[in-house]
Amino acid sequence: MQGREREVGNFEILPTRCARCGLQELCLLCSMALQSGSQAEETIYSCRELKRAARLYRSGDAFNSIYFVRRGFFKTLKRRGDGRAQVTGFFMSGELLGMDGIAPNIYTCDAVALQDSEACVFSYVRLAEFSRRNESVQRQFHKAMGSEIERVQGLVALLGTRRAEERIALFLLNLSQRFAARGYSPSEFVLPMTRDDIGSYLGLTIETVSRMLAMFQGAGLIRVESRHIQIRDSAGLRQTAGWTHSTK
Amino acid sequence: MQGREREVGNFEILPTRCARCGLQELCLLCSMALQSGSQAEETIYSCRELKRAARLYRSGDAFNSIYFVRRGFFKTLKRRGDGRAQVTGFFMSGELLGMDGIAPNIYTCDAVALQDSEACVFSYVRLAEFSRRNESVQRQFHKAMGSEIERVQGLVALLGTRRAEERIALFLLNLSQRFAARGYSPSEFVLPMTRDDIGSYLGLTIETVSRMLAMFQGAGLIRVESRHIQIRDSAGLRQTAGWTHSTK
DNA sequence: CGCGCCTTTGAAGGAGCTCAATTTAGGTGG
DNA sequence: CCACCTAAATTGAGCTCCTTCAAAGGCGCG
Numbered sequence: 001m002q003g004r005e006r007e008v009g010n011f012e013i014l015p016t017r018c019a020r021c022g023l024q025e026l027c028l029l030c031s032m033a034l035q036s037g038s039q040a041e042e043t044i045y046s047c048r049e050l051k052r053a054a055r056l057y058r059s060g061d062a063f064n065s066i067y068f069v070r071r072g073f074f075k076t077l078k079r080r081g082d083g084r085a086q087v088t089g090f091f092m093s094g095e096l097l098g099m100d101g102i103a104p105n106i107y108t109c110d111a112v113a114l115q116d117s118e119a120c121v122f123s124y125v126r127l128a129e130f131s132r133r134n135e136s137v138q139r140q141f142h143k144a145m146g147s148e149i150e151r152v153q154g155l156v157a158l159l160g161t162r163r164a165e166e167r168i169a170l171f172l173l174n175l176s177q178r179f180a181a182r183g184y185s186p187s188e189f190v191l192p193m194t195r196d197d198i199g200s201y202l203g204l205t206i207e208t209v210s211r212m213l214a215m216f217q218g219a220g221l222i223r224v225e226s227r228h229i230q231i232r233d234s235a236g237l238r239q240t241a242g243w244t245h246s247t248k
Numbered sequence: 249m250q251g252r253e254r255e256v257g258n259f260e261i262l263p264t265r266c267a268r269c270g271l272q273e274l275c276l277l278c279s280m281a282l283q284s285g286s287q288a289e290e291t292i293y294s295c296r297e298l299k300r301a302a303r304l305y306r307s308g309d310a311f312n313s314i315y316f317v318r319r320g321f322f323k324t325l326k327r328r329g330d331g332r333a334q335v336t337g338f339f340m341s342g343e344l345l346g347m348d349g350i351a352p353n354i355y356t357c358d359a360v361a362l363q364d365s366e367a368c369v370f371s372y373v374r375l376a377e378f379s380r381r382n383e384s385v386q387r388q389f390h391k392a393m394g395s396e397i398e399r400v401q402g403l404v405a406l407l408g409t410r411r412a413e414e415r416i417a418l419f420l421l422n423l424s425q426r427f428a429a430r431g432y433s434p435s436e437f438v439l440p441m442t443r444d445d446i447g448s449y450l451g452l453t454i455e456t457v458s459r460m461l462a463m464f465q466g467a468g469l470i471r472v473e474s475r476h477i478q479i480r481d482s483a484g485l486r487q488t489a490g491w492t493h494s495t496k
Numbered sequence: 497c498g499c500g501c502c503t504t505t506g507a508a509g510g511a512g513c514t515c516a517a518t519t520t521a522g523g524t525g526g
Numbered sequence: 527c528c529a530c531c532t533a534a535a536t537t538g539a540g541c542t543c544c545t546t547c548a549a550a551g552g553c554g555c556g
Contacts, residue, residue: 078404100401103394103397104398108398143350145393146393150351156336159408161334
């Protein structure tokens with residue numbers, strides 16, 4: 001509740017940068033900036049650029065920040081005792097990263113850039129502070145955490161009940177939809193991740209991923225050319241996925 | 249921020265009931281009661297008793313509450329378009345339920361009592377309100393959501409990388425640990441869920457669950473008698489689980 | 497242009513599923 | 527308290543989907 005000092009250094013930066021971002025409607029920070037009026041005194045903003053394969057955070061790092069993907073593509077992976085690791089998610093622009101660190105207060109995943117990327121950094125402490133003062137920010141933050149719960153539960157359902165064919169189909173449809181929501185083509189896109197990443201994410205081997213994609217191509221559902229994917233029969237793909245809404 | 253009217257009807261009930269609960273250190277509500285001092289004017293408490301097989305909430309219900317398991321045992325399950333369903337979690341006393349509803353504002357799972365149970369009902373709105381006024385309640389609530397994320401991510405890792413044998417071993421060790429944390433025997437307990445539930449949760453068939461338990465018994469790791477489980481060689485069981493800490 | 501990594505494709509094997517038949521347990525009413 | 531009935535659990539046999547192992551091809555990048 002105590003007044004926080006105005007940080008003049010950031011005063012200009014915040015609205016300028018956010019104005020150019022194009023993701024206002026998704027962004028917690030922008031919502032905060034709006035809520036706090038033109039003064040924007042509660043700057044909790046900073047930004048990180050990452051080259052492909054760079055890590056945004058690592059398992060074991062102290063949890064201080066939630067990250068907002070401004071540009072690019074990330075994967076998160078959970079390391080296991082024995083060198084093996086499991087990809088637990090793919091994150092594109094407008095999505096939030098780092099919530100795996102909230103409870104244990106250290107991150108328990110690695111977040112790795114799959115392309116050259118840019119992420120906004122939210123101080124968790126200030127985010128919490130702000131959401132105590134502002135109901136709509138609080139609600140938005142809760143929703144972000146809730147969405148992460150939803151997302152992972154959807155993955156559990158996929159891993160628990162779907163066959164390889166369905167998993168791949170659902171994966172493609174999910175990507176397609178997320179691309180579409182960002183104004184890109186839903187029917188033609190480039191996979192930023194390797195077959196290995198996909199396999200790990202879906203609980204399949206790289207060979208199975210490859211074979212299923214080949215099979216889909218053979219059936220005329222898609223066209224594959226290395227990482228370039230074209231969806232030619234999205235209805236057929238949805239059917240292959242087992243119907244049930246394709247939105248997961 | 250506006251002052252909420254004191255609700256005299258609940259005035260006495262809260263501290264009395266909570267005092268008898270024995271789960272104070274786990275309970276958001278108690279923490280709130282403590283924080284608000286002896287007045288306890290912010291009663292957001294109510295309690296529901298459920299018979300076995302009764303539903304605490306259903307998929308599609310409006311999201312209003314987070315539930316705290318005071319006594320008994322619950323499972324949550326996600327329905328799929330085609331009658332099939334997947335168990336997404338088991339919850340015992342001291343654990344929170346209902347966070348699947350936060351983002352979509354309706355529940356997306358069913359929560360079913362596996363035994364006669366009792367759950368405290370937290371109004372989400374009042375919880376949010378309270379956590380705006382009180383930093384430690386806020387932190388605790390965030391941690392609860394974070395733990396749920398962690399839990400489900402652990403399940404993803406299990407479903408994505410573990411063999412049947414390991415899944416069952418990890419499942420038993422996880423239960424054992426949670427029973428131990430509640431003062432019950434870690435080496436002898438009764439499973440409140442069916443083999444079907446276990447199979448669904450672990451992405452296995454009922455037959456595989458049954459066979460693995462029989463196998464463990466044959467190896468002298470456990471004793472099984474219907475739902476009664478006795479762990480005879482927890483080190484061996486941990487080894488079967490693939491080491492990696494057994495805490496997941 | 498050559499090296500490493502990613503990907504594809506094939507063939508064989510196995511872990512877990514499906515189908516089917518019994519046995520057992522738990523709840524109910526006589 | 528026992529008999530009954532239904533749901534839950536066990537066990538077996540065969541099969542299948544996916545993995546494992548192996549080898550070759552392709553792409554990107556220094």
